[in-house]
Amino acid sequence: MAGTLNVGMIGYGLMGRAHSNAWSKVAAFFDVDRRPVLKAACGRDADEVGAFAARWGYESVETDWRRLIERADVDAVDICAPNNLHREMAVAAAAAGKMVLCEKPLATGGEEGLEMVRAVERAGVPNMVWYNYRRIPAVTLARRLIEQGRLGKIFHFRAVFLQDWTMSPELPQGGAALWRLDAHAAGSGVTGDLLAHCIDTAAWLNGPVACVSATTETFIRQRMHNLTGKVEPVGIDDACAFMARFANGSLATFEATRYARGHKAKYTFEINGQDASIFWNLHDLHRLEYFDHRDESRLRGCRSIHVTDGDHPYMDHWWVPGLQIGYEHSFIHQLADFLAGLSEGQPAAPTFRDALATQRVCDAVLASAADGRWVDVGYD
Amino acid sequence: MAGTLNVGMIGYGLMGRAHSNAWSKVAAFFDVDRRPVLKAACGRDADEVGAFAARWGYESVETDWRRLIERADVDAVDICAPNNLHREMAVAAAAAGKMVLCEKPLATGGEEGLEMVRAVERAGVPNMVWYNYRRIPAVTLARRLIEQGRLGKIFHFRAVFLQDWTMSPELPQGGAALWRLDAHAAGSGVTGDLLAHCIDTAAWLNGPVACVSATTETFIRQRMHNLTGKVEPVGIDDACAFMARFANGSLATFEATRYARGHKAKYTFEINGQDASIFWNLHDLHRLEYFDHRDESRLRGCRSIHVTDGDHPYMDHWWVPGLQIGYEHSFIHQLADFLAGLSEGQPAAPTFRDALATQRVCDAVLASAADGRWVDVGYD
Amino acid sequence: MAGTLNVGMIGYGLMGRAHSNAWSKVAAFFDVDRRPVLKAACGRDADEVGAFAARWGYESVETDWRRLIERADVDAVDICAPNNLHREMAVAAAAAGKMVLCEKPLATGGEEGLEMVRAVERAGVPNMVWYNYRRIPAVTLARRLIEQGRLGKIFHFRAVFLQDWTMSPELPQGGAALWRLDAHAAGSGVTGDLLAHCIDTAAWLNGPVACVSATTETFIRQRMHNLTGKVEPVGIDDACAFMARFANGSLATFEATRYARGHKAKYTFEINGQDASIFWNLHDLHRLEYFDHRDESRLRGCRSIHVTDGDHPYMDHWWVPGLQIGYEHSFIHQLADFLAGLSEGQPAAPTFRDALATQRVCDAVLASAADGRWVDVGYD
């Protein structure tokens, strides 16, 4: 280990914890050239960020993110703030010459995202967006199979992300805990929160999306707002479905909702190719279902691959075959790849530019939902 | 058993066999007032229809369907011919005062279907369309749960019907075995063949479809035609996806394809309500997956109900708990309901009129796919 | 079809229905040289057997099984009476020169069974025992894989048969409906009723059982008896577990119980070989789970084979790929094989002699349970 990498973390919510865990564990499981040092945690509430820093071992605390970015002893800024703050923070961090790691989605829209891309590219700083599901071993395995041509020509892609946590009309919107329900802070509802994940994975596996036809729904139209204390209109989409054509000619359906009773975080995708099909489910993230038409006819069946062997992506770093890893490991893998990318001088995907493409698809989805027609996805 | 019911069967393919099995078995498993008698089988090829009649015990044979319809000793005509022949046969049978049972879809389009509805209603003859999947016990159970309000307000419906049997470019189109690939005989591809089933079930469970936005794809654009011996354009849709709004405000996605490698007849649907969700899969047709939010919180989970108990729909007529029935039983159940309907003077659903509503949705789907916009479903 | 085969059926309970269905359907789905004719049904209660005969189309009725056996117009006698009547009926039928088909288990013990074997072999009449689960397509496929050496050397066999239908202490024993709970009529409890099935399949797949170590339990020790009207001791085993060594050196565990809450008829077996493993479950009888170690390492997984394709055993006689058959079809398949065996002059397994081997294992199991030691299985 040649050196260290000093981390400044902005935010201490769910993602602040998940990222901190990744920073603090990566060097125990992966060989890294620069060992992360948890230099400073930043949040508006001094008591809360102090407790967070103590728990995770951050050396110091900031309550103003601009001060964190200015600190000479911070090499990388990790942004875990609500979506509508990403742009300003990332642009400032890039301008200060820091590496920038930003929680997904990149921004609340493509214009903001483009500004962020330009900022990091102008500054020439390493940058990455935390679309962590790519690094679940089963998903990475899917990618390798497709790259190797195991599926043949792709005909179909279908993905859903189903949740049920907002079904109660009593649930308020806004504030620290529920900013995802506040259109101002989140930009959109399930489109940016859930479909962005699906789109990122889909594009990684199946190439760019060419055009979409979408529809959205807000089932509960008013909720008490935590910041104003009043019942206010709900601006986000509770559900969104869209059809898509990929550049490779394949046909796709996508759907996300927070009104699918019984599902907590059921993100699934299926890909049907000429020669093989694959299916994956976040609720059993350690398995990849794989059907190979080249198998002997009477013995064809969907294989349930327990992706825990030493020759599966990332799994030689963990325990022994048959023993599962979980959700948090996807962040560790992404960070390991980021650190390896630093060593090799090759940026780890998805960069801000990669994530901008996902943002463009989200924008097209919302535009299509607004006017009921097919919309071409614009790319930069 | 008070009497008999003389059956005239038109067609001897897959559906001719499935229906014949139902007619010949129903009285052994259900109490019926009129015991079916297999009076005559009709088909154009005298040798083939003769062999079919001998195998199934039909008393006689016809090679002209008009003669079958004229026979005084035939009470009910069962139409298992290609879709484009349904109208003429059904109208003639109704005019002759026969009961008419017609294989699905009702027709190749709504106009034809409307003519058929008018014919049977004018004649006042019992009529039914073989949307058999309603009578799979797990599906019927789903209907009962919804009727009883167990799901609460419905938010989402999603259905797919996935196959892979036409993926080879070597497969020809047309003729006796492959008329489903010939747009002239079939009217459409997966829309009429597969989605019609999905739409029928959906409407039965969740009420009428209000509007749709669809897209279709023909992956293989030319195939040898069995009737002409030449390579000809393929007129059917290989795949079709659509989004829909139901009259009850729920949001739906539907998709059918014959290019989903690894799936033979994977028809699945899922319904998400305020209080409960259900999922069903034709590949394991004897199970209903059921999630009930009213269960104790920490013990909530999707229940895999093995729908083989005596208190499950139709199952008291079969074996003992735990022992599966299969695909063919859905036809027997539908026929048992038809015969019971005769006794009670109440038509068994789906009647021609019920099936016309499904036809209207199919028409809207194809219209939407043609021009890329949302289309309202017209009903009569 | 060259001729007919006249059937005399003894019994009209669950098995009487299942066998009658097989006799009446086999010729519609399989090519048979001798088409079965339902000549006579026999039962002690004239009204009940009359209703049964009418429903199934038997031409006549007998209330004394000895008269049935004497009838010149009966070619084959099918015994669906309680276990303790098998011997006398089968010996008499053989002596009268009839083919004998006997419901399983062959007898209440090996001595009785041996007498039956000698009777049919002395008379030279075709004979078969209805161990129908061999003819479930997934199970037959398992057999073919093993015959072809696909599993390699076998190390382990494990089977369970789990039910829960007798857990209520209110359930009485004995009489027409509940003779399986009466040790006098049944011979034993789950050993003869459930484990006999498991042993038959196991021996067919994995060869003879060499020795066993067993234990049994009767959880409810007294039940009202339907024949005496009094509370009487329960003589059957409610549960039985045993370990076994097969002649091929593999190690096995078997267990059956009627006290496994939640399971209706969950008969499963798993076989682990050097190169591959298979798993099957009666609750999803149309699937075979198959793991092949020869698959590429990172893509190994248990394949869930939907055994409904045309190249799967028996399935070319039914519908199209993806459409399930059920429990009752196993009887049709066994009968088709019996009829084919008549044509070819080759007895269809399991013959009485084959079934005697299973009886010997059951006897050894009960002997071991009685004295707590390993017992060698004696074969004739």
Next chain:
Amino acid sequence: MAGTLNVGMIGYGLMGRAHSNAWSKVAAFFDVDRRPVLKAACGRDADEVGAFAARWGYESVETDWRRLIERADVDAVDICAPNNLHREMAVAAAAAGKMVLCEKPLATGGEEGLEMVRAVERAGVPNMVWYNYRRIPAVTLARRLIEQGRLGKIFHFRAVFLQDWTMSPELPQGGAALWRLDAHAAGSGVTGDLLAHCIDTAAWLNGPVACVSATTETFIRQRMHNLTGKVEPVGIDDACAFMARFANGSLATFEATRYARGHKAKYTFEINGQDASIFWNLHDLHRLEYFDHRDESRLRGCRSIHVTDGDHPYMDHWWVPGLQIGYEHSFIHQLADFLAGLSEGQPAAPTFRDALATQRVCDAVLASAADGRWVDVGYD
């Protein structure tokens, strides 16, 4: 956090890593009074233990375990050495007044184990054995359901632990990596390695085992020995099956093997009670299958509980509902309970004494396998 707890770790293999991860993560996810400090790591190979210490952040290194135990700055000794070294290390550590945490199984036999129990009890030091599977949330949930009487009277328990990693005859035995295959170091094969886990969980859930009847098998009788370089007899059991009676009258089967092709670490258990049944599988460790007979009859089915909600055991310490944790978390939970036990003055189970009971069952299993009879389990 009131203080710290200085840890001395013996061993740096698979368990050394799993335990080190637990010690280093527990304070970030659980509120602990004494925050663990990784004081020293001990191993025979100075280079290897040095690298291990650097990776995990141990402050110092020892190459002689006796020196580690003597260190005044070590509060707790964690033993991750081969089984045959447990006794000497634990007795010495207890004599030195250290807390002792010992990897399972406690010892190579009951006599050794008893000596260890006496040592820690005499010294009055906190002690625990790492039977970590108790702390998988789904398993802990199972325990709570049973404690609350949700299952009612228990009739059946069945467990298997299936692996396939030693099936190659080329695999040698002995040495640092393969001491589990060397009878001298391991004491036994699958009995101590795998069945010990099953027995510990079983006793925790279902109470003490009263008697057993077992059989063992060694499929490959000779392997090259890494320490001697010669082909030597294999002394361990490759497979072991046993039947058992619990003190509560329930009947059980257990089986473990390393010759079950296709299974990596498939540890499953099922419990059938009067009112409910549960099933769990290490390969999907985040799920608990639960059947409740009190559910409405037609809606009964096995519930697949995704044990990731905030009201599931331990899960409020991790992410959000629907997001899995993995194998390693069981160690963190056990350590959190150990630390909470220190604060509360209540030992966390399983203590050495608890683990001795498991050892007694293992001894009885091996004794029964040796002479083919039922053996009563002796307890202290």
